[in-house]
Amino acid sequence: MKLSAKVEYGVRAMAMLAIHYQAGxxxxxxxxxxxxxxxxxxEQIFPDLRRSGLVESVRGAHGxxxxxxxxxxxRVGDIVRAVEGPITPVNCLSENKSEVRCHREGDCLTRKVWERLRDRINDVLDDVFLNELVE
Amino acid sequence: MKLSAKVEYGVRAMAMLAIHYQAGxxxxxxxxxxxxxxxxxxEQIFPDLRRSGLVESVRGAHGxxxxxxxxxxxRVGDIVRAVEGPITPVNCLSENKSEVRCHREGDCLTRKVWERLRDRINDVLDDVFLNELVE
DNA sequence: TTAATTCCGACTAATTGACTAAGGTATCAC
DNA sequence: GTGATACCTTAGTCAATTAGTCGGAATTAA
Structure with a gap:
């Protein structure tokens, strides 16, 4: 139950950009x-942030x-999802995968717990904005 | 941001034990x-559950x-923590490690977000009891 | 005793995570 | 134009974790 180091660093870096907001x-x-x-x-993290439209880059000298x-x-949640992709606490919640391991789908009782967990995690991360991290 | 398969299986197995509660x-x-x-x-998961006192084992035939x-x-949270250990969304929240990488500790602003996240995750998992999963 | 079952520890193949290295490409100050 | 600066991309590495295997020892009901 861990976020990756990429996320941790990504948030710290974005906080630093927030401090320098509108200063070039x-x-x-x-x-x-x-x-x-x-x-x-x-340099591995920032392309993800750029593709998600959270940051813009200026090339060349003094870029x-x-x-x-x-x-x-x-939102912090934006950063997390940009760097790590969607939050999926357990495999059976990731749609794209052809995991038929979870043979029940519809009436799976434990699934509801994981769905609620996922939603709450997103709630917490979406409740904090970047400016709150730097004041 | 994933729970391990051990947790997923552990919860399913515990749900099955709940169905057979008081039936030997x-x-x-x-x-x-x-x-x-x-x-x-x-067999790798259940020793963890036993050490945490959530289950008891009966050895031998018909055990x-x-x-x-x-x-x-x-609580589902009991199972998760028994199998996976304490919830620590980022490294700087795990006490035992000698990670001085996070050089700030006290006034780290992002830390508060992670602490809140950790607490909310525990809240959600502790809010669901095993009987709710099997009815 | 025998068969069923838990328990214990080592082993492994595949994947993921956290970087490192190197080279290429675009842009700008001068 | 030139060189410095900065972005971009790909590939490789090394360690840890995951998801199991395998074999065997201890325990107990029948």
């Missing part, structure tokens, strides 16, 4: 330096990344 | 057969496992 693009090297996260690892919208509008 | 010990072979879970894997208390008193 921030290079990953700066984030790497200050948050003590491997530059290469950050870097910046939030594409105000910190007040970005 | 149930051998793992029966559970394996009906729930389509590898017998050897079940098996049985709940050590009524289904109404056993």
């Amino acid at each position: 693009p921030l290079p990953l090297s700066k984030i790497s330096e200050q948050e003590k996260i491997s530059l290469n690892f950050l 870097g990344y910046m939030l594409s919208s105000a910190p007040e509008t970005i | 010990p149930l051998p793992l072979s029966k559970i394996s057969e009906q729930e389509k879970i590898s017998l050897n894997f079940l 098996g496992y049985m709940l050590s208390s009524a289904p109404e008193t056993i």
Whole structure:
């Protein structure tokens, strides 16, 4: 029952971008330096954030990344899902998989517990906005 | 953000024990057969449940496992923690580890989010009792 | 005794996680 | 244009975890 390190780092990095909001693009090297996260690892995380539209990148000299919208509008849940994909506490909740292991589907009693768990996790993560992390 | 298969199977197996509550010990072979879970894997899960006091074992012929208390008193959270250990959504929340990676500790802002997440997960899991899964 | 069953510990194959390395491509200041 | 800066992509590695296997020892009802 763990989030990945990518998520942990991703949230820290996004918090740092929130601090520098509207102060121009921030290079990953700066984030790497200050948050003590491997530059290469950050370069692996940020494409995910960009594809989800949470950040924008500016290339070239003095380039870097910046939030594409105000910190007040970005939920921690957005970051988690961007980096790690949808929250699925157990396998039988991931739709795409051809897991017929759960042979019941409809009337599975334990399934309801997992569904409720998933929803509550999303609730908690969606209840916190980026600006709350940096003040 | 996943629970392990051990937890998923453990809850299903415990639900089956709840159905057979007060009907004598149930051998793992029966559970394996009906729930389509590898017998050897079940034998790996049940020692954890026994050590946590959730089930009792009867050795020898016609032995098996049985709940050590009524289904109404056993929480899904008890099962999850017995099989998987304490819930720690991110590394910096696990006490025993010598992870000084999180150099802030006290005033870490993101930490509060993870703590809240952990608490809510426990809340949801502790809100469901075994008898609710089998009726 | 014998068969059924729990218990115990080591072993393994496959997957995932957490990075590291290297090279390529785009952009901008000068 | 040139070189520095920064993004982008792919691949590889190393350790831990997962989901089991396997074999055997202890226990007990019949």
